[in-house]
Amino acid sequence: MPTFCSYLADCTLSVGQLDIAERASEDGLQYQERPVLAELQRLSAVIAQRRGNLDLALERINTGIAIAESQTVWLFNLKSQTNRAEILQALGRGAQGSADLRRALDRITEYIEGPDFKRAQKVLAELG
Numbered sequence: 001m002p003t004f005c006s007y008l009a010d011c012t013l014s015v016g017q018l019d020i021a022e023r024a025s026e027d028g029l030q031y032q033e034r035p036v037l038a039e040l041q042r043l044s045a046v047i048a049q050r051r052g053n054l055d056l057a058l059e060r061i062n063t064g065i066a067i068a069e070s071q072t073v074w075l076f077n078l079k080s081q082t083n084r085a086e087i088l089q090a091l092g093r094g095a096q097g098s099a100d101l102r103r104a105l106d107r108i109t110e111y112i113e114g115p116d117f118k119r120a121q122k123v124l125a126e127l128g
Contacts, residue, residue: 002028002036009043013050022047038068038076042083049087057087075116078104082120089127098127 005028012021025044028036041064048057061084068077081104085097101124111117 002031002033002040004028006036006039006043009040009047013043013046018047018050034067034071038064038071038073038080040064041067042076042080045080045087046083049083049090054087054091058084058091061087074104074107075111078108078120079116082116082123085123085127094127098124101127 005024009021009024009028012018012024021043025040025047028040029044041060045057045060045064048054048060061080064080065077065084068074068080081097081101085094085101088094088097101120105117105120105124108117
């Protein structure tokens with residue numbers, strides 16, 4: 001069920017349905033299922049960011065990053081670090097986000113042609 005919730009949250013976020021995405025991520029987080037917990041935290045952070053609650057977004061993304069790092073799930077970490085860099089940029093702390101995102105990119109040795117890696121590179125370039 002949590003995996004389905006993460007897919008639903010991601011899909012509904014992509015079309016701007018924040019209420020449905022929020023409900024799906026909250027439902028998935030209730031299960032505390034480790035394999036998708038980092039991704040659900042990331043999605044929850046993106047929802048908070050889009051609603052303009054950057055402090056909550058940063059709190060949630062940091063939780064997701066801690067989970068991804070504890071599980072050594074570097075792709076989820078990269079996705080979260082990419083979002084975190086954007087949040088930090090909005091908070092006026094872009095240099096910190098850039099440095100952390102660069103470290104996350106350096107950990108990835110596979111999947112470097114994938115969309116998540118390319119998006120991270122694009123965000124990093126935009127941060128300067």
